[in-house]
Amino acid sequence: MHPAYSVIFFTSASGAGYALLALLGLFGALGVLPADPVLGVVGFGIGFAAVTAGLISSTFHLGHPERAWRAFSQWRSSWLSREGVLSLATFVPSGLLAICWVFFAQVPAVLAILTVLFALATISATAMIYAGLKPVQRWANAYVLPNYLLLGFASGATALALIAAIVLPYHLGTIALDWAAIIGLGFSALGKLAYWRFIDRSRSVATPESATGLGSIGKVRLFAAPHTEENYLLKEMGYKVARKHALKLRLVALGVGFTLPMLLILLATALGGWAAAVLLALAMLGNAIGTLTERWLFFAEARHTVTLYYGSEAA
Amino acid sequence: MTSLPAATPKKLGLVIDLDVCVGCHACAVNCKEWNSGGHAAPLSDFDAYGAKPDGVWFNRIHTFEAGEGSAGRTVHFPKSCMHCETPACVTVCPTGASFKRAADGIVLVDEEKCIGCKLCSWACPYGAREFDQAEGVMKKCTLCIDRIYNETLDERDRVPACVAACPVGARHFGDLGDAESPVSQLVAEREGYGLMPELGYAPVNKYLPPRPSQARAGCTGAQPLPDEDVAPSSGFLRWVDRLLSR
Numbered sequence: 434m435h436p437a438y439s440v441i442f443f444t445s446a447s448g449a450g451y452a453l454l455a456l457l458g459l460f461g462a463l464g465v466l467p468a469d470p471v472l473g474v475v476g477f478g479i480g481f482a483a484v485t486a487g488l489i490s491s492t493f494h495l496g497h498p499e500r501a502w503r504a505f506s507q508w509r510s511s512w513l514s515r516e517g518v519l520s521l522a523t524f525v526p527s528g529l530l531a532i533c534w535v536f537f538a539q540v541p542a543v544l545a546i547l548t549v550l551f552a553l554a555t556i557s558a559t560a561m562i563y564a565g566l567k568p569v570q571r572w573a574n575a576y577v578l579p580n581y582l583l584l585g586f587a588s589g590a591t592a593l594a595l596i597a598a599i600v601l602p603y604h605l606g607t608i609a610l611d612w613a614a615i616i617g618l619g620f621s622a623l624g625k626l627a628y629w630r631f632i633d634r635s636r637s638v639a640t641p642e643s644a645t646g647l648g649s650i651g652k653v654r655l656f657a658a659p660h661t662e663e664n665y666l667l668k669e670m671g672y673k674v675a676r677k678h679a680l681k682l683r684l685v686a687l688g689v690g691f692t693l694p695m696l697l698i699l700l701a702t703a704l705g706g707w708a709a710a711v712l713l714a715l716a717m718l719g720n721a722i723g724t725l726t727e728r729w730l731f732f733a734e735a736r737h738t739v740t741l742y743y744g745s746e747a748a
Numbered sequence: 749m750t751s752l753p754a755a756t757p758k759k760l761g762l763v764i765d766l767d768v769c770v771g772c773h774a775c776a777v778n779c780k781e782w783n784s785g786g787h788a789a790p791l792s793d794f795d796a797y798g799a800k801p802d803g804v805w806f807n808r809i810h811t812f813e814a815g816e817g818s819a820g821r822t823v824h825f826p827k828s829c830m831h832c833e834t835p836a837c838v839t840v841c842p843t844g845a846s847f848k849r850a851a852d853g854i855v856l857v858d859e860e861k862c863i864g865c866k867l868c869s870w871a872c873p874y875g876a877r878e879f880d881q882a883e884g885v886m887k888k889c890t891l892c893i894d895r896i897y898n899e900t901l902d903e904r905d906r907v908p909a910c911v912a913a914c915p916v917g918a919r920h921f922g923d924l925g926d927a928e929s930p931v932s933q934l935v936a937e938r939e940g941y942g943l944m945p946e947l948g949y950a951p952v953n954k955y956l957p958p959r960p961s962q963a964r965a966g967c968t969g970a971q972p973l974p975d976e977d978v979a980p981s982s983g984f985l986r987w988v989d990r991l992l993s994r
Binding site for chain 2: 434494495496497498500501503504505506507509510511512513514517562565566567568569638639641643644645646647648649650651652653654655656657658659660662663664665666669670737738739742743
């Protein structure tokens, strides 16, 4: 599948942003983080900036961005529409929570819980857009939803740990955030390994034989394509560029995106202070590079059943 | 509205006879020609006369080989929208631009509402939807709604352009929801099938499989001449043959 840069940025940034909002709500409500106004301004500010940038970038690949408002209408059937509705709805409890946090130094439990629920629902809706596409077996499986949640959690927790280390360098709660980030990164790595193991060992139920119905005659292969040049279907669904680098890119995602940040954060917990902030900043950078790489691979490695009509032996 | 109608009284669609299709691409050309001026017009082209021509087509003709050796077949395989009973291309649409008509089951795009997110083309396993780069909207086979209900055309011309063009009668149009219709009879008789049934889209269009190749007919004329010399069976020549064979 063709990896549109705007969609890769959107799913990575909004995943991190919504997870950051959810974690602020969670740790605020649990009392791990104090309702410190500076933490509130920076934390919610970065969270809102990430999700807003993501949402705006998601309209860049549209043929008619000016009609994007119509996408809020079909939430009864469409995960893309549900994602749109939930992404905006999350602003209500999280916005109110931010106001209470910054101006009244309070974390009302109801708003915190609603922020967590809406943020998780938004990330889940993003995942379900892909997990619901039956023609792409590498997306329509049980690994995709937990992976989106875990990767969002890891990025959001790393960002929050960095913010807390800068704003509240000697607060005990930052250690809890460090460990949340380490656990999130660890489970993200495991989730990705499980996903890659799954896609390497399984194939779509659809085959060239079932796609043409000619299997009763024998093995089916393409003799002549419909056109001499590439068409829309091949450009969009038959994307093959740099698949040969998949293994190296997986190692980049795993090493730079998850393992290295885990080690850096572990070191940060031992050092504390400004050294910790620097290490956490490096961890966040690594995680961002790894997440974008992983998201690019998620598209580039996905195969669509339409390629069965163009000579692919499996989808 | 992207929720699907519970059931449609009619299931209009195509039946394509793979035994008859000669792969001439006339259906695809006439489709392009009609629809360049029809409901979904224009079907934009890029670099049409250059080295890498590209453009929107609703119907594309593939050619496959199946089987090996003398049991193998070359099969020409036209493919367009299947007008599925459960089309995920419709339900994934966030705007309501994609819809399945309750009256006849035809799957259409309202181009005024389409935001061009392309998700419907990802949701179609058959590759029936094509994005029009020039217009920024998704387009697809309309089953020629502007022909089949067009009262300004002669009644015999009220069929999709691809069906009208086929020189060998490999394409049939009709109501596949009516078991008594000629197309349904044809499907029943020839064991017609839908593509990729395992994905559960319940395609309305059906394909009629190539008929089994006929067994080689035996020789019906003069017996062939024997390849080897035949020894004379009696008389003088038999004596000469035996003499020379020593």
